Amino acid sequence: MTLPANPCADVSATHFVLIPSYNPGAKVFDTVRAARTQWNPVWVVVDGSTDGTAQQLAAMAQADDGLRVLVLPENRGKGAAVLHGLDEAARAGYTHALTMDSDGQHPAELIPRFMAESAAQPGCMILGRPVFDASAPLLRVRGRKVSNAWANLETLWMGIGDSLYGFRVYPVEPLRAVMRGQRWMRRFDFDPEAVVRLAWRGVRPVNVDAPVKYFRADEGGVSHFNYLRDNTLLTWMHSRLFLGFLLRLPLLLWRRLRG
Template sequence: MRHLVLIPSFNSGAQLVRTVRAARAHWPDVWAVVDGSTDGSGEALRAATAADDPGVRVLALPRNHGKGAAVLHGLREATAAGFTHALTMDADGQHPADRIPAFVAASRADPGAMVLGLPVFGPEAPAVRVRGRRVSNWWAGLETGWAGIGDSLCGFRVYPIAPLLAVMERTRWMRRFDFDPEAAVRLSWQGVRAVNLPAPVRYLSAAEGGVSHFRYVRDNALLTWMHTRLVLGAMLRLPVLLRRRRRRPSPQPGPPAAATRP
């Protein structure tokens, strides 16, 4: 198995360099997919790290396509390079780079599973965002027959690349902000087990360099349409989901041990 840290980024400013450096301190292969950024962050990353660090690679898309499209581009390149698993994390500094080894260890212990971050929020987390994700989590549970997806929206997770790539190549969805929850649901439909591990999540202030592209009305409308599609898909798969639920053992937490650097 070969694990890669994959960081999609759109106009993340100086935070992109800090995020890549933090990830690089904990893992030897870190790729950033600059998704049509216009703020110079991709160029700054190349100048700061990629030029003299063979463990960092910067992929650039000519225009903004969305988070899922950026991840898809990275997965295709990663497959060509021989990687089997990708740990995705956001470029805005919310996700804990020091948890990378533990998540990779859980993935190595169960290579066919997806290892999903279970967010632990600080007091600075916006209440509307915390409450809103509970709604998405409930729908994801319904759509998968309560298959053990602890959090549908957290972008800090490890995917086995082959099944995720196969799922994404078969649909025109999963290209924007809806990528994370739809990926978890569709992989669950394919029989990919969920392992949930806690991961602290920070909401950085503007003074700390925090950048957010979340738009309450637009993105919630996107999630509503996504869950509508997935509920319809779940109804078609209902007999299979019920059979899996009857056979499913009680979910077990992933191992806390740190991964060994290759």
């Protein structure tokens, strides 16, 4: 599998950047511009935003052949927005999607490196492993350790470096199959459940360090994270996954012993 020699100008026929977006504020425009300087094409799925960004993104797409904007009529959740983009991409023949958040937290400058890792190992998922700076809320940094511990247990320590960091490259068809096979993974639970279920299918994780930046409100940062709601959702998700893990334990043990 080969990638464009000049990724921001030449169009990739296999790999694209997918940015789900819900009421992100002005940071989304910087995110999209930064992604476009690194890759072609870039797709944005507007997940029922009501902040006016959909119209401005559509105007950007009219002036840029490398940018496509898909608009959902109502908010369905991050996972649902990603799945909508994956379905459209599959029809267009794309095989791999790099997902990144719209709020500027993820490092657009690392897009070519992640795409190159994916091209070299197309059967794998390329997972960003976050490198935090002083802007990271301590509660969020410590809290994700719990989810990471569960994800590694549920996959018999296949090597998931971080279960929550959404800057990653997925093989499109395995992820679509996982999501179409059940009704979960449509909201905040998308990122951790995706890596666990893909690992169950034998999609090996490859971890690559990547910085993450948290912006304050006065810097234009927008967060939809709700500590009680989203942690309750993660608790329910890991309860379901643990039951699935127990059912798959013989297969997972057999794989580990083989390899």
